[in-house]
Amino acid sequence: MxxxxxxxxxxxxxxxxxxxxxxxxxxxxxxxxxxxxxxxxxxxxxxxxxxxxxxxxxxxxxSATAAGLAGGRSHLLGVLVPSFTWPMIPDIVCGIAETIGNTAYELVLYSLNDKTRENGEGDIIDHILSTNLVAGILAVLPGQSSKFVIRLHQHGFPVVLIDDQDDPPLVPWIGADNQCGAYDAVKHLLALGHRRIAHIQGPMKYVCSRERYEGYCQALREHGIPVDPALVVEGAFDTVSGRDAAQTFLSLPEDQRPTAIFAGSDLMAYGVLAFAEEQGIDIPGQLALVGFDAIGSSALVRPALTTVKQPFEEMGQRGIEVLLSIIEHSDQQRMNVRPGYTRDFMSPSRARVDEPANAPPLRIQLATSLVVRASCGMQQRSPFSSIKSISR
Amino acid sequence: MxxxxxxxxxxxxxxxxxxxxxxxxxxxxxxxxxxxxxxxxxxxxxxxxxxxxxxxxxxxxxSATAAGLAGGRSHLLGVLVPSFTWPMIPDIVCGIAETIGNTAYELVLYSLNDKTRENGEGDIIDHILSTNLVAGILAVLPGQSSKFVIRLHQHGFPVVLIDDQDDPPLVPWIGADNQCGAYDAVKHLLALGHRRIAHIQGPMKYVCSRERYEGYCQALREHGIPVDPALVVEGAFDTVSGRDAAQTFLSLPEDQRPTAIFAGSDLMAYGVLAFAEEQGIDIPGQLALVGFDAIGSSALVRPALTTVKQPFEEMGQRGIEVLLSIIEHSDQQRMNVRPGYTRDFMSPSRARVDEPANAPPLRIQLATSLVVRASCGMQQRSPFSSIKSISR
DNA sequence: CTGAAAGCGCTTACAG
DNA sequence: CTGAAAGCGCTTACAG
Missing domain, CATH: 1.10.260.40 (lambda repressor-like DNA-binding domains)
Incomplete structure (x- = not known):
């Protein structure tokens, strides 16, 4: 006693x-x-x-452990990210961590390394599921949003996707308005007087790449400029492919050469910078350049990169908010299901209860914004201009 | 049945x-x-x-949950990081995640945001402890490694520290050889002929800043050069303070001005770059510059930054390895403790069993390496030079 | 509005 | 080498 x-x-x-x-x-x-x-x-x-x-x-x-065991409910949220080598992951995770910090949940981080990438993705989802540790998953999957994730969702397991989406949309999704962002970027170049504007696409298997391409075409169309296939090349989102694309474009006969390039990612834009630096091509003097993403280092490269800003932190934040609402919603539903099926999210009856099968999944599309810097030929503003000296 | x-x-x-x-x-x-x-x-x-x-x-x-409850052992590892705004955190977390991925453990991420920073750190540790979720903590704490962490360790809770250490060392620690790294950097500048070499210190409350300063002094000493107090300024590891320091140094009378600056962090070196760019000072022509950390963007700035590389990923990896060995060791010890104290890591008897009180804590110091780029005046190598074109 | 009891899925002495 | 039973710290019908 x-x-x-x-x-x-x-x-x-x-x-x-x-x-x-x-x-x-x-x-x-x-x-x-x-x-x-x-x-x-x-x-x-x-x-x-x-x-x-x-x-x-x-x-x-x-004890969250005991509560989880007894209640069949977990207070853990799984976050699945691809390799941290992608420069936007830290920003997204930052938004995620901050938001989870304000709740009673904890963040369990799963990351795909290069090995577990393609083939191992099923394994890791399998693992996440079988350990039965987390109440839901927020996945940042650059790629075809994986049949695994879709299956999870279809079985009633709470899942939210960030960044790339599937087509047709089947899973709740948070992302940026890629088409609009691309449209703005190209409009800006058009406003600067450019008419031969090339585009380095992201991998076209990604919906976001197709949307950016669509925004590019739309802007040209509005100006009555036909899309020239010679000025469109598919890249791989990385620096190397950007460099290759630059080489391709700048090897064209002089009169067919672009005066501006809109790259589908900042990393690909860096490849353009590299090639230009090598070849002594002046940016923005001889060639204007705009990227997409606004990762941190794009303010540091020279010339500083004009780029389309994706609200990565907010994407993480909203992703968690949506995931939690799904989890809580399915908790509520769970109460109405007859016992014995309580934990069995595979059961057909559960699936039926969980969500109207034909309801379109939630999609949240966040606005992008154009960050104008030196690379597209506006007046040069020092990227450090925001750094004020602290008087002492 | x-x-x-x-x-x-x-x-x-x-x-x-x-x-x-x-x-x-x-x-x-x-x-x-x-x-x-x-x-x-x-x-x-x-x-x-x-x-x-x-x-x-x-x-x-x-079920890890059930096993945890029953066995009093958790398969969760807590990782405590400061804000993701620190540019090395992604690299460290990458090493951590990869290493945990190879074990049967899961990664629970705790991050301090700006609010929870100073005062809230106790709270978050309290939270980590009271939820009783993780088997141990790997903490990346730039700062006085927190009395909280020290207390945790003294009470027998598995803790490992990365990056900054306490003084005197009380907690198992993984870090870089800061003194040696700084020494190498300054030796390099000396070898290039510089004699008036300034140093922007990190905050001197951090042991790593003091070690880097010591390495700076040591290199000068070996060349018979006295440390000039006018050429040493304490910064805050960030860009703004680096810019301020550059201004201080470059406002000196011409004959007292440094010909080279060794910055205690890459971010502070960026501040020097910014000031030089503003003032039209040529780097490396009029001023050589070396940083510390080798964060990714230092290859992208212009001129590309010569810097001391810390093996961040390896630090994460080794940190987890050490943490696991501590956890397993204390599991083993636990077996020898009379029941009833099994889970009570505060009990004096447990503390006694856990570790000889006067054994010096484990310290693992990893080697740094100097990454030579354009900013210190060696032959200019394009930072993109490693990017090979893919022939198509 | 409240409590006794069963149970979540494991681990761990204890007794063979 | 193996198993029956108690127990980890909670939640959840069920019965008042």
Whole structure:
């Protein structure tokens, strides 16, 4: 009956309390404590208040492990990212981590390395599922958003996709308005007087690449400029392919050469910079350049890169918000399902309950913004101009 | 007695199996299955093999949640990082994630944002502890390695520190050889003929900043050059403070002005670049510049930055390795402790068992390497030179 | 509005 | 070498 001794070190006190301790201290059953802890209704206001006070005094935090086991609900959110070598991943994860930090959930990070990439993706999803650790997954999958993710979703497992989407859209998705972003970029070049504007596409298997291409075409069309196939090359989003594309374009006969390039990613734009530097081609003097993404280093390259900014942090933030709403929604639904199926998200009856099969999945498209810097020939603004000296 | 139905979809099969299913299938008790699953001795080789086969056939993965609850052991590793705005964090996390991916553990990411920074750090550690979710923590704490982390360690909770260390060293630590790295950088400048070499220190409250300064002094000393206090300024590791320092140095009377600057971080070196660009000072022509860290963008700035490379990925990797060995070691110790104290890592008896109180903590210091680029005046190598064109 | 009891899926002495 | 039973710290019907 004796309580565990009170330790002087409050940092470590919390660790030993259990729901039983709190129940005893409050003179109630642990059922009631559990109800209070989970914000369930039907608790006497006084009782609730007393328990809450004791919980606070004792610094009690329920064991997420035990709660997960008992309730079949996890407080863990899985985040699946491709290799950190992609420069926007840190920004996205930053938004994700910040947002999760404001909730009662924890972030479990799964990352695909180069090995687990193509073939291993099924494995990792399999792993995520079979360990049964997380309540849902937020996946940043540059690629065909994976049949695995689609299957997860179809089976009622909470999943949200960031960045690239599938076609047709089958899974809840957060991304940027790629077409509009590309359109703005090309309009800007047109406004600067360029007429022969080349485009380095991203891999066309990605919907986002196709949308950017579409934005490019749309802007040209509005100016009555036909799309010249010689001025469109498919790249791989990386620097090497950007360099290759630049070489291709600049090897054209002089009168067919582009005066501006719109690259489908900043990394590909870096490849253009590299080739120009090598060949002594002046950017923006002889060639204007615009990228897409606005990753951090694009302010540091020379000339500083004009580029289309994707709101990566916000994408992470919104992604978590949507995931949580899906999780909570399916929790609610779960209550209406007959017991025995409670944890079985494969069961047909669950799938039926979970979501109208023909409801279109949620899509959130965030606005991009054009960041104008030196590479497209506007007045040169130092990328460091925002750095104010601190007087001392 | 009937087994759950077999589903056609292997992706989802694993999810429903429990240790009981496997036990039944193998004709043994779940105790035995548990033993096999945990590589315990004293199991008949044939039995073991049979169970292993069935586990594999069924794609069974034990519930980490249940195992954690029952065994008091978690398969989760906490990783605590400061804001992702620090450019080396992605590299470190990459090494961490990759390494954890090869183990049976999962990565739980905790990140400090600007709000939770100073004051909230205790909170987050308190949170980590009281949720009792992770088996140990790998912390990347640029700063005085936090009294919280030290306390954790002293109480026997597995903790490893990356990057900055405390002084005197009290917690297992992985980092780079800062002094040696700085020494190499300054030696390089000396070899290029520079004699008036300035140093922008990192914040001197960090041990790593003091070590880099020591390496700077050591190199000068060896060349019989006294350290000129006018050529040493303390910065804050960020771009703004680097710019301020450059302004200070370059405002000196011409004959006292440095011909080279060794910045204690790449970001501070960027500040020097910015100021030089503004003032029309040629780097490396009029001023040589070397940074520290070798973050990715330092290859992209112009002139490309010569810098001291820290093996960030390896630091992450080694950090996890050390953390795991500590966790496993303390697991082993735990066996020798009388029951009742099993989970109580605060108990004095546990602390005594855990580690000889006066054993010096593990320290792993990794070698740095100097990356020579254009900013210090060697022959200009294009930072893109490693980009090979793909012939098509 | 509240509590006793069963159970989540494992691990761990303990007893063969 | 193996198994029955208790227990990890919660949640959830179920019965008041």
């Amino acid at each position: 004796a309580l565990p001794p009170i330790h002087e070190d409050t940092l470590f006190m919390a660790r030993k309390r259990t729901i039983d301790d709190i129940a005893r201290l409050a003179g109630v059953s642990k059922t009631t404590v559990s109800r209070v802890l989970n914000n369930k209704p039907d608790v006497d206001p006084n009782t609730r208040e007393r328990i809450l006070r004791i919980v606070k005094e004792e610094g009690f935090v329920p | 009937a087994l759950p139905p077999i589903h056609e979809d292997t992706l989802f099969m694993a999810r429903k199996r429990t240790i009981d299913d496997i036990a039944r299938l193998a004709g043994v008790s779940k105790t035995t299955v548990s033993r096999v699953l945990n590589n315990k001795p004293d199991v008949d080789p044939n039995t073991r093999e049979r169970i292993l086969r069935i586990v594999k056939e069924e794609g069974f993965v034990p």
